[in-house]
Amino acid sequence: FWETISEEHGIDGEGQWVGDNETQQLERIDVYYNEASGGKYVPRAVLVDLEPGTMNSVRAGKNGHLFRPDNFVYGQVHL
Secondary structure (H helix, E strand, C coil): CCCHHHHCCCCCCEEECCCHHHHHHHHHHHHHHHEEEEEEECCCEEECCCCCCHHHEEEEEEEEHHCCCEEEECCCCCC
16 A cells, blocks of 8 residues: 555655655645655554564565654553
């Protein structure tokens, strides 16, 4: 999902806008991204799961470094 959204809005792998159509690509970018310092775009997402292994897979993935670390939420159920 995030690879497609990044491509459509001209966001590169480092979160920088490198698109070729500023009017179309940046007009509604705030639906999916927050603009952080230095012009970097950070996905607007909270990732939730019960086990940390899934979150580690996302972090290690191609776009994992784009997400804010505090937006990863996981926990274990103790019965």
